[in-house]
Amino acid sequence: MDPSTGTARANIAQGLSGRYATALFDLAIEQNSLDTVLASLESLDNGLASSDDLKALTSSPMVSRSQAAAGIKGIAGAMALDPLTSNFLGVLAANRRLGSLPAIIRDVRALAAARRGEITARVTSAHPLSKAQQTALASKLKSGLGRDVSLDLTQDPAILGGLIVRIGSRMIDSSLKTRLDQLGQALKG
Secondary structure, three states: OHHHHHHHHHHHHHOOOHHHHHOOOOOOOOOOOHHHHHHHHHHHHHHHHHHHHHHHHHHHHOHHHHHHHHHHHHHHHHOOOOHHHHHHHHHHHHOOOOHHHHHHHHHHHHHHHHHOEEEEEEEEOOOOOOOOHHHHHHHHHHHOOOEEHHHHHEEEEHOOEEEEEOOEEEEOOOOHHHHHHHHHHHHHO
């Protein structure tokens, strides 16, 4: 294991989502199915972003274990998720950990990026970034960091515009909300 993968693993494995992500990642490596698992997780992430029903199934405390397991089994079949990811979702449902799914997806992506020698940049934007904008941002970050960069994208309309980029412990906040807050503070004197 190269040092960057070990460091990423140590940072991720600290929390609950990290332990689940590390287990899924290790199983995917062991079964030579990392790319398939990553594709399934991408589909799940898109589903969570676009389906209120899926979001409710994974986050509602009113959904029983058996209902969650049945719902997840149906969703896994409908989305044609790979068997490893489907079984993993069943474990999450049985342990009432489906609410951690977005963090688990993020952590598996970070482990995969570290394995490829990439740095993961968590990017928050007010609106979804186009593929061209994503490519330009990744290229700009790569030139500044000297390493390939994997983007973990989220949207938060509250930032109004601009971007917030987090790479490790560094943060670049060029959001319109932060700039307006700073202007407001400056005007208060």
